[in-house]
Amino acid sequence: DPALARSAPAASPAAASAAGPRPLRGLVTTSDPGLAALLDTALAGVTTAPDLTAAVAALGVDPQTVSVTPAGEVVSARGIRRAGSAEAARIATRAALAETEELMAGLRSRREELAAALAALAPEQERARAAVEAALGALHESDARIVTAGEELSRAAAALDALDTRLSELAASRERLGAEAEAARTALEAADAALAENSETVDAEPDTEERDALAATARRLGEEVMEARIALRSIEDRAGFLTDRVAALRRQAETEEAAREQAARAAARRRAQADSAGELARVAAALATHLSALESGAEEELAASRAHRGGLESALAEARTRRTERADDLAALTRAEHEAQLTRERHVIHLDELTRRAQAEIGLSADHLVEQFGPHLPVPGPAEDEAAPFVRAAVEKAHAAAERTLKSIGAVNPLALEEYAALTERHDFLEKQITDIETSRRDLMGLVREVDDHVKEVFAAAFADTQREFADIFTRLFPGGEGSLTLTDPEDMLATGVEVHARPAGKKVKRLSLLSGGERSLVAVAMLVAIFKARPSPFYVMDEVEAALDDVNLSRLLTVFRELRESSQLIVITHQKRTMEIADALYGVTMSGDGISRVISQRIHQAS
Incomplete structure (x- = not known):
């Protein structure tokens, strides 16, 4: 393109050195007036220098100057930039493009101002x-x-x-x-x-x-x-x-x-x-x-x-x-360099760690370890007299196997002896406690057996006495009838039950529920009286046990109460007049004409 700028042939370094600093604009020619204006603006204050030393010297004389060397080095107050011809071309291109864009922006703004003025005049x-x-x-x-x-x-x-x-x-x-x-x-x-x-x-x-x-x-x-x-x-x-x-x-x-x-x-x-x-x-x-x-x-x-x-x-x-x-x-090279640096840092850190561990665990320095166990020395074999040259792959494989074995063994516990002694003492204490508990258990089981035997004997004797007394009392309360007590499981006196057999005169009863209410009450009273006679007690309390009895059966029961009264004290709650007649004393609640309840007591024999 003839409108583009053409650079003059670059002078030799010797010629440039002889010529001294020259404005860079004089070395660039163009036939386009607009581009010439842009070049005037972009290259204003830029001079040439034969080498980097002359450019730095020119910067020392005038800090505002910008010098360019034939090698493509740009020296200014901002620093030194090294760039080839392509970089210089890019710099000039960017400057020209920026100038063009500024000119276009100014024309656009002027056009917009005139259009706005015309639009304002039209109304x-x-x-x-x-x-x-x-x-x-x-x-x-x-x-x-x-x-x-x-x-x-x-x-x-x-x-x-x-x-x-x-x-x-x-x-x-x-x-x-x-x-x-x-x-x-x-x-x-x-x-x-x-x-x-x-x-x-x-x-x-x-x-x-x-x-x-x-x-x-x-x-x-x-x-x-x-x-x-x-x-x-x-x-x-x-x-x-x-x-x-x-x-x-x-x-x-x-x-x-x-x-x-x-x-x-x-x-x-x-x-x-x-x-x-x-x-x-x-x-x-x-x-x-x-x-x-x-x-x-x-x-x-x-x-x-x-x-x-x-x-x-x-x-x-x-x-x-x-x-x-x-x-x-550059990015690929930078990444490679960064990875190499990371690898080197990792190796350095690993070496430092190994050195620290060797010093802390075995008390040897890295130099001593290399001297005694370095790759220049043969590696001992399985036998004592065998030795092989150092092969890194084989040594790394053996090292990995040793690490796996060490990992399977686990970490070394320096307090194992103290822990073993403590556990042994704890074990002995627990064994002693277990022995004491087993001995106590045997003693307790012996006592339980003794108590069970005693309970069996006492229960057997009490049952025999109660059975005898029940048969006697039943015949007295039910003349001509038969009554007895039997065990449901005579072999196990601790878990057996008691069955009551009652047959009044003239009746064949298989279940007590078939008896009348008075008969069932009289059978229950017979059972209680039999227990009272077999194992007497200082006193007995009965609550309306004769409520369902007729006069004949009540007379029989009162005869039994008189016998019990000879050896024990009876407290009977009743509404029967005949029962009250045989009592020694009466206690009751009455209400007088004023509507106030009060408790009264009366001795029968003293009153009579």
């Missing part, structure tokens, strides 16, 4: 045009109203003149009629006076025709006077209305005239505003034309800038592609 122009049209319409309407008011004023003036003439005529007619009425009134008065005089002297009736003629004349004159008065009043009212109408029309005319003058002034103002709006419209048109021209020039510059930008973007894309490739290579 003002429309408002001015609308105001001029409204002022012209109002002026035409005001002129029409003024013309109409003038015509009405002319017609009112003509009517007023006609009314004035008619009023003059009516005034003359009024004066004439008044004179005629006055003459008629005078004649009538004279006629009345003559009539009065004649009525005094003349007894005859006056002439009726003359009198009627005079009366008719008087009526006619009165009617004419009335009509003249009515006409005069009507004319006066009409004259007053027309006078008021004329005054109103004059006032309206004055008002319309004032309005016309105001409308004229408003129209003048609106014409001035219309002239201003026209001037604004002409200015807006001129601005629009200028804006169009600027827009066309900006579009052409923008098209050229876009074309130039396309070339720069292509070059930039290629540079970016190469940079991406180099960046990928």
Whole structure:
């Protein structure tokens, strides 16, 4: 592309050294004015230096200077950058692209400002045009109203003149009629006076025709006077209305005239505003034309800038592609270096750990271990006299096997002896306790057996006595009947049950539930009395045991109570009178007439 910048042939280092620092812009030429301006801006203050030393010396003289060496090194106050020709091209490309983008942004902002100014003037122009049209319409309407008011004023003036003439005529007619009425009134008065005089002297009736003629004349004159008065009043009212109408029309005319003058002034103002709006419209048109021209020039510059930008973007894309490739290579190398560093750090940490463990566990340093057990020494074999050269794979395999064996053995417990002694002592103590418990258990089981044997003997003796007494008591309570007690399991005296067999005289009963209520009560009392007799007690308490008995059975039971009373004390709760009769003392609750309950006691034998 001929529009792109072309660099001058690079001078040799010797020539550059002889030439000394030179502006870099003088070494770059271009045929494009726009690109030349961009290069002027981008390369301002940039000089060449023969080598890095000269560039650093130039920076020491002027800290604001920027020097570029033939090797591609850029020296500035920010530091030293080393870049090849591709890097320099990328720098220049970026600078030119940034300058182009700034120029395009300025053109866009200028275009937007002009468009905004035109858009702001357009509503003002429309408002001015609308105001001029409204002022012209109002002026035409005001002129029409003024013309109409003038015509009405002319017609009112003509009517007023006609009314004035008619009023003059009516005034003359009024004066004439008044004179005629006055003459008629005078004649009538004279006629009345003559009539009065004649009525005094003349007894005859006056002439009726003359009198009627005079009366008719008087009526006619009165009617004419009335009509003249009515006409005069009507004319006066009409004259007053027309006078008021004329005054109103004059006032309206004055008002319309004032309005016309105001409308004229408003129209003048609106014409001035219309002239201003026209001037604004002409200015807006001129601005629009200028804006169009600027827009066309900006579009052409923008098209050229876009074309130039396309070339720069292509070059930039290629540079970016190469940079991406180099960046990928650099990233791969960086990752490899990082991984190598991590591996080295891990090995260093592992070596430090091994050194620390060797020093802590076996008290040997790493140098001593390498000297005594290094790879330069043979590795001992299974036998004592066997030795093999050092092979890392074999040694690592043996090491892994040894680690597995050590892991299976587990960690070494330095307190194992103390723990073993403590556990042994605990074991001996528990064995002693178990022995004591077993001995106690044997003793307790012997006592249980002794108690069981004693219970069996006592229960057997008590059952035999109770069985004998039950048979005796039953025959006494049920004469002719049979009663007995048997064990359900005679072999196990501790778990056996007791069965009661009761057969009153004349009955064959297999179940006690088939007995009557009194018989069941008497069988239960017989069982209790048999137990009382077999194993006597100091006293017995019975609660209405004879409630269901008839007199015969009650007599038999009372005989048994008398026998028991000889050896024991009986406390019987009863409602039977016969039972109370055999008692030694009575205790009860009674209520007197006052409704208060109280406890009483009474000894029977003392009372008797």
